[in-house]
Amino acid sequence: MIRILAIETTCDETAAAVVTDTLQVLGAVVASQDELHQRFGGVVPEIASRAHVERILPVIHQTLEHSGVQLSELDAVAVANRPGLSGSLLVGLIAAKTLCLAHDLPLIGIDHLQAHIYACQIASKINVFPCVGLIVSGGHSNLVRCDSPLDFTALGGTLDDAAGEAFDKVASMLGLGYPGGPAIEAAARGGESTRFQLPRPLLNAPDRIQFSFSGLKTAVRYQLFGSGRQMGHVSGELDRQLVADMAASFQAAVIDCLVGKAALAVEQTGFGRLCVGGGVAANGALRESLAARAERDNFALHIPPMSLCTDNAVMGAIATERFRAGKFDPLDLDISAGLVR
Ligand code: KG4
Numbered sequence: 430m431i432r433i434l435a436i437e438t439t440c441d442e443t444a445a446a447v448v449t450d451t452l453q454v455l456g457a458v459v460a461s462q463d464e465l466h467q468r469f470g471g472v473v474p475e476i477a478s479r480a481h482v483e484r485i486l487p488v489i490h491q492t493l494e495h496s497g498v499q500l501s502e503l504d505a506v507a508v509a510n511r512p513g514l515s516g517s518l519l520v521g522l523i524a525a526k527t528l529c530l531a532h533d534l535p536l537i538g539i540d541h542l543q544a545h546i547y548a549c550q551i552a553s554k555i556n557v558f559p560c561v562g563l564i565v566s567g568g569h570s571n572l573v574r575c576d577s578p579l580d581f582t583a584l585g586g587t588l589d590d591a592a593g594e595a596f597d598k599v600a601s602m603l604g605l606g607y608p609g610g611p612a613i614e615a616a617a618r619g620g621e622s623t624r625f626q627l628p629r630p631l632l633n634a635p636d637r638i639q640f641s642f643s644g645l646k647t648a649v650r651y652q653l654f655g656s657g658r659q660m661g662h663v664s665g666e667l668d669r670q671l672v673a674d675m676a677a678s679f680q681a682a683v684i685d686c687l688v689g690k691a692a693l694a695v696e697q698t699g700f701g702r703l704c705v706g707g708g709v710a711a712n713g714a715l716r717e718s719l720a721a722r723a724e725r726d727n728f729a730l731h732i733p734p735m736s737l738c739t740d741n742a743v744m745g746a747i748a749t750e751r752f753r754a755g756k757f758d759p760l761d762l763d764i765s766a767g768l769v770r
């Protein structure tokens with residue numbers, strides 16, 4: 430049995446897991462930093478990297494302890510080294526390299542977006558490849574063609590904000606907390622999604638697999654001002670309804686764009702299968718809407734449970750594919766903050 434320690438520090442979660450080549454999870458720990466970034470309404474890169482430095486060793490120790498695995502029993506160390514926040518990525522990479530050097534273990538670099546899609550393979554326990562991948566989180570809104578776990582081509586992404594980022598910014602405008610996605614989803618349950626007419630950017634451009642959420646965010650801001658209310662000063666019975674209606678209207682607009690473009694990508698590739706990952710995939714209304722579209726258009730849909738949608742190290746089990754193929758990385762492996770395809 431191959432045992433790999435996987436490390437994940439691409440954004441604001443410090444995570445580690447010991448996984449096997451049979452996709453068993455021997456132990457996994459995630460330390461969230463939500464409380465540190467809450468008052469800023471978004472992830473502050475400098476705070477994130479400093480918190481990773483404090484947490485990375487305890488998280489690795491706890492993971493090994495839960496797994497009942499000694500460092501000497503590992504076969505490799507894997508780390509997500511792309512894409513993500515530079516300072517955050519560096520902490521995980523340096524920890525991984527140090528363990529490799531000290532314990533004479535091979536190093537495997539992981540593409541974080543590939544890992545998000547691989548979470549569907551782990552959760553469903555069937556071969557989900559080839560498939561279209563939709564990764565929607567605070568940092569990403571990507572549609573990718575996945576011919577196999579490691580063969581991955583970008584189909585399109587966002588021209589500006591990521592979907593989760595738009596959720597977070599609109600939540601902040603509405604005086605809801607951080608992270609904004611769950612707050613908007615909760616508020617939207619009591620709201621009327623047709624009250625505000627919001628744009629669905631690019632949805633009617635049939636040949637473009639792209640998103641744009643910046644204009645939608647501005648439209649929300651404009652309609653809030655247009656209704657005579659100041660941002661951050663929404664309170665009282667009537668205003669609570671306004672917040673709920675705007676949350677529902679905004680959520681519906683984002684979902685229409687995500688579902689529409691994901692379905693287009695599935696149609697264009699002819700793969701007949703969509704795998705979804707990233708924090709926004711936790712959204713119940715998005716899940717329902719994707720499921721309805723999958724049924725209508727007759728494609729298979731995989732959305733892992735919440736713990737495998739948000740950032741975690743279990744999805745680092747994709748490293749077992751590299752291990753099997755004998756593809757290791759040198760100890761001078763670097764990070765790559767942006768999408769390199
Ligand atoms: O994947 P993730 O945990 O971290 C990265 O950004 O990489 O995703 C976090 C994002 C945040 O923007 C958060 O607002 C969004 O996922 N999110 C949601 C929901 N839960 C988390 N967005 C919409 N609905 C949700 N229920």
Ligand code: ZN
Binds near residue numbers: 566708
């Ligand atoms: Zn992520």
